[in-house]
Amino acid sequence: MLRTHTCGQLRSEHVGQDVTLCGWVESKRDHGGSVFIDLRDRYGLTQVVVGPPEAQSDLIDIAGRVGTESVILVRGKVSPRLEGKTNDKLETGAIEVRCEHYEVLNPCPTPPFTPSQQELPGEDLRLKYRFLDLRRPAMLRSMELRSRIIKTMRDYFAENDFIDVETPILGRSTPEGARDYLVPSRVHPGSFYALPQSPQLYKQILMVSGFDRYVQVAKCFRDEDLRADRQPEFTQLDMEMSFVDQDDVMGMIEGLVQRTALDLKGEEVATPLPRMTWDESMRRFGTDAPDLRFGMEIVDISEISAEVEFRVFRGAVDNGGFVRGLNAKGQATEFSRKRIDELTEFVKQNSGAKGLAWFRVEPDGTLWSPTSKNFTAEQLAQIGTAMKAEVGDLLLFLADSWEVTCKGLAGLRKRLGAELKLYGPEAMSYSWITDFPMFEHDAEEDRWVAMHHPFTAPLASDLAKLKENPAECRAQAYDLVINGSEAGGGTIRIHDGETQQQVFDLLGIDAETARDRFGFLLDALKYGAPPHGGIALGVDRWVMLFAGLDNIREVIAFPKTQKANDLMTEAPGQVDSKQLQELHLRTVKA
C-alpha cells in the first residue's frame, strides 16, 4: 500500500513513528507560517502540519497552493498536539503528523460542491456529481450500513443451512402484476426477455427441486411510474423453505430481526413479535402496516353516531358507513383552527374524505366543537367515554365508508405521530400482520385480483370459501411491519396443481393462458412439489429503517430519479442505429 496507516488510525501511542498517509484535503488553513491540513479518507480525519522545521518553504508553498479535495500523500512523524489544541471529538484528535514529504497524487480544481460544505446542494447536482456526493461521511456511513445489513442477512441464512442461489436476470415476461422491463433478443427476432419483478417462480422451482432452504439477495425490476420511495431496480432478500407452515417462516425472520437489531443498534428484541390479523389491524389502525411505536388507536363511534342529530355522522351510518376517530391527547389548545384546517385538507387529499370533525375536551370535561350543539350532552359524554377523553384532548373524526375512514385516519395518525413526537428518534417497532384476504375485488374491471400473488395458499380452514365466498377467503400470508412500513411480505404457496388451477380460474386465467404463462410451474407442481413458503424483505427499506433515513436515494449508491434517469451517466441514452438493427427493432415517434 502507498500508505502505512489510514487517516482514522493514529493515536497517542503512535507518537514518534514515521508514517505515510494518503487522502483528500478536506480543509486547510495557514497559521504562523505553517499549513494545517485536515486529511480525510473513509476511515477518518488526521491533522497534517506542513511547516518548519520539518518542512522547507518549497513544501509549505506547495501545500498552501493545493486545492481542497485534491489527493495527496504525506510522510512525516506522528507528534502530540500542543496543549489546548487537542480535539476530543476526533479519534485522531490527540496527535498530528508533521510533514516531511508532500506529494500531490491528483490535484483538484474547485469542485461543483465540496463534501464538507454546510448546506447541501440540490439533489440533482448531487446525483450528477455522485462521486463528490458519495464522499460525504453521511453517504459513506449509509453505504457501510447497507453493506453490514446485507452481510448480517447472508450470515444468518448461511448459518441456518440456506443455499444462496442466483436466479436469472434475463427471464420471461409474465404479464401479471407490474409492468416488465423488456430486453429484446438479437438471436430470436421479435422475442424478448423480461427483467424479473421477483424470483418468485424460480424459488418455488427450487423447492420442487429439493433445495429445502433457498436465499438470495436479488435485484428486482418494475417499470412503474415512480413514487418518492420507489426505484426501477430494487433489492430484496428473498427466501423460501420447504415442509413448513407460516410459523416456521415467521420464526426464521424473527431471528433475523433480533440479530439485525442487536448488531446494528444494540437493541434486544423480544420474540415472538406481536401478531395481528389484517382485520384487527384495519380496525385499530386503518392500515395493514401499523406504526406501533405509539398508541392513538382508531375508535369506532358509529353506534352512538346513528342516534345523533348531526347529519354528517348520522348520514354516514345510515348509508352503511362508519364514524371513527382518533384522540390527540392533550392537543386541545395546541391546535389552532388554522392547523385543524390544514389537517382537514390533508385528510381530504389523502383519502377523499369530505371533511374532518373535531371536539375539544374543555376544562370542565365536556366536549365542545362548532357542531356540538347537534349532540345531546349524553351523546357527547358517550363519545368522550368511548374515546377515553380527558381534559385537554383533541378528538378527530371521519364519517365515511369503511375504506375512506381507514385510509384517512391511518394517514392522520401517521402524521400526528410524527408531528407530536409520540415516539423517540431511536424507537423501533416490529410486528406481523397475518390472515390477509386472498383476493381484492377490482370494481372497475369487475374481477378478482390476488392481494399478494396468484401462488398464495388459502388458510386450510378457508379452502371451501375459494369457491363459495372468495371475498372472505383468507390467505396464509404475513407481512413484517417495522415502524409503520411494510418491511417484508410472504406467503405459504399452493403446492398442488389442482388448487393452483382453482385460483387461476377465479382470477380469470383460463387453463390455456395459465399453461402458456406458467406451464413450467404447473409441471413442477405436478411432479412432486413439497409444501413450501417464504418471504421477501425489502432491503432498501430495511436500510432506511435501521439508518433512520426517509429518502431511498440515500441508501443506494447510484439511484435513479423519479423519471428513472441516472443523472451521472445520463442513462438511459441514445444508441447506434446499428444496435437497433441487430435487435430487429425500430423506434416509433411518440
Add this chain to the structure above:
Amino acid sequence: MLRTHTCGQLRSEHVGQDVTLCGWVESKRDHGGSVFIDLRDRYGLTQVVVGPPEAQSDLIDIAGRVGTESVILVRGKVSPRLEGKTNDKLETGAIEVRCEHYEVLNPCPTPPFTPSQQELPGEDLRLKYRFLDLRRPAMLRSMELRSRIIKTMRDYFAENDFIDVETPILGRSTPEGARDYLVPSRVHPGSFYALPQSPQLYKQILMVSGFDRYVQVAKCFRDEDLRADRQPEFTQLDMEMSFVDQDDVMGMIEGLVQRTALDLKGEEVATPLPRMTWDESMRRFGTDAPDLRFGMEIVDISEISAEVEFRVFRGAVDNGGFVRGLNAKGQATEFSRKRIDELTEFVKQNSGAKGLAWFRVEPDGTLWSPTSKNFTAEQLAQIGTAMKAEVGDLLLFLADSWEVTCKGLAGLRKRLGAELKLYGPEAMSYSWITDFPMFEHDAEEDRWVAMHHPFTAPLASDLAKLKENPAECRAQAYDLVINGSEAGGGTIRIHDGETQQQVFDLLGIDAETARDRFGFLLDALKYGAPPHGGIALGVDRWVMLFAGLDNIREVIAFPKTQKANDLMTEAPGQVDSKQLQELHLRTVKA
C-alpha cells in the same frame, strides 16, 4: 416444521425415538409383505419400512402404490437394521424408520426422467425439466459448492474492510468491448438502458468517492454468440482498492486463493503464487493462461532449423517464422501414425498450422521420422539435446509464424496433458501472468485496441512508449490462472485525466467521443481521483475449477443454451403488442 429430522440425520443414537420425516420417494421395493422406501431430501437418504406389525395393510397398500418422486410424510420409530442389512456407504445406514403413519403430500406421476436413473437423459430434456434435474445429488452438491465459494469470497473481503456496494443493472450503453443487451425506456421514447458488461466504471467512481475498498458479486451481461463455456449473463467477483500497486491487489487475491483452497479442498497453497510475465508465458507455454499442473514446455529450435535441409523448417525461419516443439515423454511407441494424424488435424483446426512434424527417439537414442533424412546426424543430435530427448520420447514440432506456433502448441500441450494424464484429478495450479501488452494491433481495421480495457495504466517505466512505441508499451495488468484457465483479470487504472485522454487518442477515441461516452469518468478523474486498481474473478469459472467440472451449465441453477434460450421458462418469448407500444417500438421482420 412438518418434520422432526431430515433424511440425513438419523443414527444409531436415535434408535427408539419417534420421528417424522418428509421427502421424496427415491425408490421402493416390496419384500416379505413390507414396502421398503428410500426416502430422499437434500440432506440424505433414510430407509423407511412400511410393514407389520407397525403398519396395517391399508398403509402398506398406499405405500406400495405411490410412485417414485412423490412427496410423502412418514411418522414412526427409529429402529436398528437387522444384522447384515446395515449399509456402511450411507450415513443413516445403521437404522431404518418403521412407519406408523404415512401421508402423501403430493403424488408424482411417472416423470420424464428420474434423478436417480443411471444414464443421464440429453441435456435439452434436463434443461426443460430443470426442477427434476436439480434433484440429482450431483447438481445439488454443485449448487451448494457454489453457495459456499461465494460465501467464502464475501466473508474474506468483509474481514478485509471491503464495502459491498450494489451497482446498477440498468446502466448506459458504452459501445466498447462486447455487444450490450439493451432495455428500452418507456418514459424516454427512443432511449435505452444497457445491462452492464462489468461494473468497471462504477467501481472506479467509488474509488474517486473515497470508498477505499469495494467488492461485489456482480451479474454481468454480454450479448455475444455463445461458446460452450459462455453464458449471456454471468457472475463475477468484482473488487477495487485505492492507494495500491499491483502487488497489493495480487496479495489480497492470493489470500482468497489460500482460503478457498483450504476451505474447499483442505489444500495448503503457498504464497506468493508463481508469477510469470506475459512474454515468458507465451515463450514457454504459447498462451497467457498456462496450465502449470504439468511441464512439457515449448522449446524453440529455430536456430538449429535455420541450417537444415528440411524445407518446412528452414523455410519457416527464412520467412521470419519459428520452429518450436514439445516433448511427449515416453510416447514414441504409444502414438500410432493414425493418432499422430489425428493430432495433426487437431493442430491444423485449432491454429491454422499447415502440418505437424514429429520425431521418435529410437532405442539407440537417435531421432527418426519420415523426414529425418533431411537432417544431418549432428542436427538431429542438436535437436535431441535441445528437447532433452530420451529413448522412447515423441517430439512434435510446428514451423510457422510466432502466433501460429503459440496457438498450435498451446492447444496440443493442453490436449496431451489431459490425454496422457500428466496430472492427478485433484491437482490444482495457481499462477499470475503479468506485464501484458497495453495494446493489440487490429490488422483488419489497422488500429490499436486495448488488450484489457481503455482504463488500464501502463507500467510507469513504459509511460514514454505510449507515444513512441505503443506495441511495446506494457500494462499494469495481471491475470490469475488456475489449471490453465483465466480465473480472473485485473489492472491498475489510469487515475489522471491526461493519461486517460492519451490512451483514448491512441485507441482512436477523440475528445468529443470520449466526453460523450465517458464524460462522468473524465470528470471524476479530474476532481480528486486516488491511484487505484482491482480485479474481477469469474465466479462460474471458479466453481467449475474447484468442483472439477467442465460444463458451465452444471454450476448455474438456470442456465441458458448456446442459443441463449431458457428451455424451462421458454425465454425469450413473445410479448403483447401493447407492451411494445408503450416502449415506442416496432419489431422489424428479419
